[in-house]
Amino acid sequence: MNDKAGVLIDRREMLRVKIKSLTAEAKIIRREEKRTGGQLRGELHRHRIIDVRSESRISVLAYGFIKGRKLEQMEARSERAPNWKRVRELCKKYGPVNFEVPECAREKEIAPVA
Secondary structure (H helix, E strand, O other), X not given: OEOOOOOEOXXXXXXXXXXXXXXXXXXXXXXXXXXXXXXXXXXXXXXXXXXXXXXXXXXXXXHHHHOOOOHHHHOOOOOOOOOHHHHHHHHHHHXXXXXXXXXXXXXXOOOOOO
């Protein structure tokens, strides 16, 4: 995104393209799953469900944070926490230079399990 003078503010359009590409990838994999069988079908399914779906979720969260949205506006509730480290990486890569990462995506102290 550019300001009125044409100076680059952030790269959210690139992140939007990434989200569209991940959506297309999921559709292509789903189509190929129907065509194949056996072990390959299972591997394609796992790749779509685990890798592509989680990266898509992370990308959408980062895009929303860059646009100024809160987590509650993007996800009412979820079973699992996303990979916050990856969300921060995408916010840093595609967001403004001085972008402040939201509190929910910051490093958290993890208490040791007894």
